[in-house]
Amino acid sequence: MIAKTTGWILGGLCAIMLAGVEGGVAQVEETGGIPPELVAEYIHAVIQADRSIYSTHVVEQLQGRKVTVAAEDWKERGALPLPAQMLQMAGQEVEGLGLGLRIRLTSLxxxxxxxxxxxxxxxxxxxxxxxxxxxPYTGVMTEGDRRYFKAIFADRAVSMACVMCHNSHPLSVKRDYKLYDVIGAIIISFPIR
Ligand code: HEC
Incomplete structure (x- = not known):
């Protein structure tokens, strides 16, 4: 069962990659289309992995040395960008590709x-x-004559760096976050037919 599922996922990814190769020699197996829910899961898995690793193994690791390593005004201070800023910058890059793919970080x-x-x-x-x-909370939006699939994934305090900074930021409206609490959400949207 696991092998079959893995094979199917890999097959799906290959199909995406090959779809762009015009006249390619490889035969693309008919997948019947990948459901948008699964596409959003793939995209989210990559973002989430990068976010956890950056926060835990870069920011938290260095923050322990009692030097401010990640700061909001990182450019002026020669420091590292915040995890949120990393995601926002990546979101801008992705939007600039013109694929219609959008990634945002939000909170109530x-x-x-x-x-x-x-x-x-x-x-x-x-x-x-x-x-x-x-x-994840998902749905289909309409903008003019285009349809977008939108998926909202909980953004949790995956490291103590998230907790400490959000509890102490001067503009924070909530100051009692604990490890793994939901701070907000990552919103992923992309066009569908
Ligand atoms: C050193 C401080 C710091 C750390 C560490 C940090 N954040 Fe933030 N976070 C911020 C700031 C400042 C913003 C607003 C950034 C902006 O929009 O320019 C923000 C924005 C957010 C937002 C968007 C909503 C809002 O409050 O504006 C979410 C959700 C969020 N962070 C979650 C997290 C998570 C989860 C982690 C750990 C993976 C984390 N943050 C780590 C300071 C921090």
């Missing part, structure tokens, strides 16, 4: 209001993942 009680929910769907989704962090 954000440090900055720009990071609050953009609409009712996001508000409801943020509430849903705060209650049930294991299950």
């Amino acid at each position: 009680g954000p440090i900055y209001t720009k990071n609050g929910p953009a609409d009712q769907f996001e508000r409801v989704g943020l509430e849903a993942v705060a209650k049930n962090p294991r299950k």
Whole structure:
């Protein structure tokens, strides 16, 4: 069962990669289309892995040396960007590719209001993942004549660096976060047919 599932996932990824090769010699197996829920899971898995590793093995590791290594004004201070800023910068890069793929970091009680929910769907989704962090909240949006799949994944305090900084930031509205609490959500959206 596991081998079969893994094979199917790898097959799906190969199909995505090969789909762009015009006249390629390799035969692409018919996958019947990958459901958008699964595409969002793949994208989220990569973002989440990068985010945990950056936070735990870079920021937290160095923060222990009593030097401010990651700071909001990292450019001026010659420090490292915050995990949130890493994600926001990556989101801008991705948006610049023109694929219609968007990645945002939000919260119901954000440090900055720009990071609050953009609409009712996001508000409801943020509430849903705060209650049930294991299950992403998903739906299909329409913008003009285009349809977008949107998935909201809980963003949890995966390291003590998240907890300490969010509990002590001057603009934080909540100051009692614990390890693994839901701080907000990662919102991923991309066009579908
Ligand atoms: C050293 C401080 C610091 C650390 C460490 C940190 N954050 Fe943040 N976080 C911030 C700041 C400041 C912002 C606002 C950044 C902006 O929008 O420019 C933010 C933004 C966010 C947001 C968007 C909502 C908001 O509050 O504006 C979420 C969700 C979030 N962080 C979760 C996390 C998680 C999860 C971690 C650990 C993986 C983490 N943060 C680590 C300071 C920190």
